[in-house]
Amino acid sequence: MEKKHWLNILEEYFGGAASLESYGDVGYWVRKRKEGRSFPFEAHLKAFIYALLTNQREWSGIAAKIEEINALFFQFDKEMVKRHDATYFMEGIFRLKCGNVATKRQMGSLHENIRKMEAIEKDYGSLDKFVTSADANTIVRLLSDSHSKYKLSGLGVALAWEYLRNVGVDGAKPDTHLRRFLSVDRVGTGSKKMATEEEVISQVDELAKITHKEKWLIDGLIWEYCNVEGASICGADPDCHRCVIRSYCHRNV
Numbered sequence: 001m002e003k004k005h006w007l008n009i010l011e012e013y014f015g016g017a018a019s020l021e022s023y024g025d026v027g028y029w030v031r032k033r034k035e036g037r038s039f040p041f042e043a044h045l046k047a048f049i050y051a052l053l054t055n056q057r058e059w060s061g062i063a064a065k066i067e068e069i070n071a072l073f074f075q076f077d078k079e080m081v082k083r084h085d086a087t088y089f090m091e092g093i094f095r096l097k098c099g100n101v102a103t104k105r106q107m108g109s110l111h112e113n114i115r116k117m118e119a120i121e122k123d124y125g126s127l128d129k130f131v132t133s134a135d136a137n138t139i140v141r142l143l144s145d146s147h148s149k150y151k152l153s154g155l156g157v158a159l160a161w162e163y164l165r166n167v168g169v170d171g172a173k174p175d176t177h178l179r180r181f182l183s184v185d186r187v188g189t190g191s192k193k194m195a196t197e198e199e200v201i202s203q204v205d206e207l208a209k210i211t212h213k214e215k216w217l218i219d220g221l222i223w224e225y226c227n228v229e230g231a232s233i234c235g236a237d238p239d240c241h242r243c244v245i246r247s248y249c250h251r252n253v
Contacts, residue, residue: 005210006245007221009245010222011217011221013231014224026220027214029166030169033169044117044131044167045114046073047166048117048155048166049073050163051159051160051162051166053093055100055102058227062098065096069096069098072096081111082111082114086104090108093107105154106154109153113152113153116152117152128167130150136169139160139164140160140161143155143163144160161173161174170216171219174195177223178200179197180195181225181234182199182203182222186238187234187250190203
């Protein structure tokens, strides 16, 4: 009898994909894009700002203040945003207790990033055409590589993925949880105790092919399994006795 894939075991543990569809609304937006939904400039600006806000902090704290955040950024009307300086947005974010270590720098670059997004729109016709003009890994590099003319300030690989996923591009964000979980010390094939971002992306691509699952779902299953706000089983200090896939883990070899 063929051994069940550990991703299928995790999906059963969480009660199926439907239980994760609220995972940052990523699954919803991926589905809408597949159904033909397009995303205007305002939606991309919102997706970008949401990504910045998740820098080194959990989404739940942002989600709890989402209506206030939307209002602070004038529902992401770019002309209204351009009329207000960095201090206005920085102070507003900290007032909502949604700041992070990079907030001052992020808001200081906001107008510059809007100009870059407008330049991308001019080159491609729309931001939506840009993010679908090549495979997602290529777009992430264009957005995060310091040598790229389309580099957006504040976006590394992980946050570039967060931005793209917010506009329905299927993918996995190579954050700490996925890097640890997919390392050589846990369930993955990463070369070190923390898999590199590139190793995470490569492994998720392969897992999607093997299991026929969407990448956002693979990400969500792993994140929920690891995060303290989820099952809190395979985090920094793993609770191996509760683990339902410990027979697949290299820690038990």
